[in-house]
Amino acid sequence: MMNAIRTSHRVRICAASTLNTDFMTIPSSAAPILLSSQTATCYPASVLIDLTRLPKHVAIIMDGNGRWAMEQGELRMFGHKEGTTSVTSTVRAARRLGVEALTLFAFSEQNWNRPEPEVTALMQLLHDYLISEREEMIQNQIRVRAIGRRNKLPTFVREVLVALERDTSHLTGMTLTLALSYGGREELIDTAAMLAREGVPLTMGSIEARLPSMACGPVDLLIRTGGEQRISNFVLWASAYAEFVFTSELWPNFDEQALFGAIKEFQLRDRRFGRASSGDVSDVDPLY
Numbered sequence: 001m002m003n004a005i006r007t008s009h010r011v012r013i014c015a016a017s018t019l020n021t022d023f024m025t026i027p028s029s030a031a032p033i034l035l036s037s038q039t040a041t042c043y044p045a046s047v048l049i050d051l052t053r054l055p056k057h058v059a060i061i062m063d064g065n066g067r068w069a070m071e072q073g074e075l076r077m078f079g080h081k082e083g084t085t086s087v088t089s090t091v092r093a094a095r096r097l098g099v100e101a102l103t104l105f106a107f108s109e110q111n112w113n114r115p116e117p118e119v120t121a122l123m124q125l126l127h128d129y130l131i132s133e134r135e136e137m138i139q140n141q142i143r144v145r146a147i148g149r150r151n152k153l154p155t156f157v158r159e160v161l162v163a164l165e166r167d168t169s170h171l172t173g174m175t176l177t178l179a180l181s182y183g184g185r186e187e188l189i190d191t192a193a194m195l196a197r198e199g200v201p202l203t204m205g206s207i208e209a210r211l212p213s214m215a216c217g218p219v220d221l222l223i224r225t226g227g228e229q230r231i232s233n234f235v236l237w238a239s240a241y242a243e244f245v246f247t248s249e250l251w252p253n254f255d256e257q258a259l260f261g262a263i264k265e266f267q268l269r270d271r272r273f274g275r276a277s278s279g280d281v282s283d284v285d286p287l288y
């Protein structure tokens with residue numbers, strides 16, 4: 001068993017011989033974390049994360065559930081169920097690290113075209129997740145919200161979603177955004193139509209202020225699992241200057257270690273925001 005300790009501003013992942021109770025307090029400012037030492041996974045000794053340069057907003061395209069299930073000789077739904085476990089561990093890991101916002105692509109506008117039994121099962125999984133994680137979200141100060149065409153979701157999902165959004169709306173530890181019945185182009189069209197109805201001129205600023213996916217700020221790090229290297233109509237505007245990390249890992253195999261690896265990769269990138277060199281980006285135009 002290996003464990004993580006905090007040294008100065010860095011999270012060092014190290015062997016259990018140096019097991020330290022600081023593991024429970026990463027970062028030190030975090031609210032109570034429900035993780036116990038039993039849930040610690042094995043991290044490669046080389047992983048070092050600079051806590052002063054974390055991506056504020058991480059977005060993930062969770063791909064590969066179906067292939068993972070087929071590898072096990074199971075139905076696709078089995079992969080989605082296992083994928084829910086990865087959602088839980090990723091949310092915990094992001095919160096524990098101090099990421100401010102996590103946006104997960106849980107169901108796309110185009111996913112409605114999947115076979116009806118798969119869609120029904122995904123909706124049931126989502127419903128169950130929103131109920132089973134409720135207490136942990138509240139205890140860990142996680143605000144939950146959804147983006148996407150929520151009016152298309154079945155009533156039994158909408159009801160638990162609205163309740164969880166309401167009951168966590170005051171929490172500030174981390175914002176977890178679930179993209180449900182979501183499409184990036186649809187979001188842009190819906191936002192532009194709303195602004196037009198209100199007579200608000202379409203400008204970079206007016207669109208940005210009203211785009212639901214921009215409510216937590218632009219995406220800094222976009223991760224896609226499952227081996228494909230495309231954005232698939234996810235947070236199109238918000239990821240304009242995101243760093244992309246593509247991993248061949250199938251989503252049910254994604255865990256804290258994989259998230260830490262992606263963040264480490266992010267920290268190796270030189271973010272220039274259109275400039276010649278990264279230098280001091282403190283005066284970067286908020287519209288890039």
Ligand code: FPP
Binds near residue numbers: 081125
């Ligand atoms: C893509 O994998 C994944 C989805 C369409 C659904 C994602 C859902 C979950 C991770 C679980 C439920 C979510 C929450 C938030 C509780 P795929 O089925 O396209 O995989 P494939 O490319 O291998 O076929």
